[in-house]
Amino acid sequence: MKDVMTGPETLGSCAQKLEWDDPFAMTQQGFKRFRRRKGRDTSAPEHDSALSGQADSVSPTSRSSKTSARDMAASAVKATSRLSQDGEHNRFARRPKTGRRQPIEGLAETDPQPQRLPVPLPEVWERLHRVPLDIRGHQVARSPLVNFFRNSPTANAFDLLRTRLLHSLKVQGWKRVAIAAPTAGCGATFSAVNLALSMARVPGTRTVLMDLNFRRPGVAAALKLPPSGDMPGFLAGELTLPEHLIRPAASLAVGLTAAPDRNAAEILHDGRCASVIDDMVLSTGADVALFDLPPVLEHDDAAAFLPQVDGVLLIADGTRTTAKHLAACEKLIDGQTQLLGVSLNRARGAGLLQYGQ
Structure with a gap:
């Protein structure tokens, strides 16, 4: 590999190229040198604010996406549990078929056959x-x-x-x-x-x-x-x-x-x-x-x-x-x-x- 850091012009041109061509590839030393420059471009704050805004806009989105995923998972769990509870208490819910009729709580078990009264004997x-x-x-x-x-x-x-x-x-x-x-x-x-x-x-x-x-x-x-x-x-x-x-x-x-x-x-x-x-x-x-x-x-x-x-x-x-x-x-x-x-x-x-x- 060749050493590109051999001269001051090479360093400056390389740093300047890194600063303007790819702002996100700037190193820490180049960033300090960039701040000390007197002839700072007026569009730099806007660019800096744009960078910060972009960073702000990116990070909340990523956080909100993670938060929404967690909320959706929690909501799915709650919905599942609520449906199961409603199925237990809902009298219209489908129940397993058995051989006997399920008695309703609170009502006495009655015989479907008509009751036959005893016939009184003659005197x-x-x-x-x-x-x-x-x-x-x-x-x-x-x-x-x-x-x-x-x-x-x-x-x-x-x-x-x-x-x-x-x-x-x-x-x-x-x-x-x-x-x-x-x-x-x-x-x-x-x-x-x-x-x-x-x-x-x-x-x-x-x-x-x-x-x-x-x-x-x-x-x-x-x-x-x-x-x-x-x-x-x-x-x-x-x-x-x-x-x-x-x-x-x-x-x-x-x-x-x-x-x-x-x-x-x-x-x-x-x-x-x-x-x-x-x-x-x-x-x-x-x-x-x-x-x-x-x-x-x-x-x-x-x-x-x-x-x-x-x-x-x-x-x-x-x-x-x-x-x-x-x-x-x-x-x-x-x-x-x-x-x-x-x-x-x-x-x-x-x-x-x-x-x-």
Whole structure:
């Protein structure tokens, strides 16, 4: 390499060339020498200011470019985070599909299927098994039932007894009536069945007839119904009302005894018997409950059941019942329940046995 700094003219011409040809290539020594020159050009300040302005204009641009790049990066980060937050809280944002519907917070989970209300059961009376009477069979056999011989004096006598009894029960607020006779063969079962059929014809009334004559049950035979029914089991609370009671008519329910039972008095003495009778009258909504009992003077069955009834209707036989029998029955009933009256059966010369005429 050649040494260009050999003489003063060469240095001056080289420095002058560097100063005016390429201002940005000026060295520090040349710049000092340039400032000491007396014959400084007037355009130098403008050039110097231009240089400084150019430097000022360049450096802020570079700084602003760097600053704007940083601001843009920060803004992008903020926008990304804001979009992610909005996506979490925005209910319209797209969510991943799952097998179950996502529950909304604050709302209870509901079943899309319509709710089915429980269907109420019909009342006990409507659930009793209906066993209609064989009307044709009764007519052929000429059964002594008032429903089939409405024009007979016997039917008129039972209708009159029914009306008087209903009035007495309504005045006193009673419902339970025991039907019994002093001795066997006086027609207590016959009277109980016909009185129940006559009461069942009264509109808007419900009558229950219970066969409690465990010595000689006869209600099923009088109504020509199958000899079914477990009366001892029912009074012990082992059977429900629909399992034991049947309805031969729309407003009449009967409880039958299938066979005789020697433990009749013990069955009626049982404390469960009283609670079952109370529940039966309340659940069926019966207006009148009739109980066919065995003879009063022959066994203690009737005496054991008398506290469960409101009154007793005595059935006397015009051919065999005496005044002494009636006096003994009144003495036994007194203090336990009320004597509602005495009905005379087989009255002499009344012609009440002429059924079907």
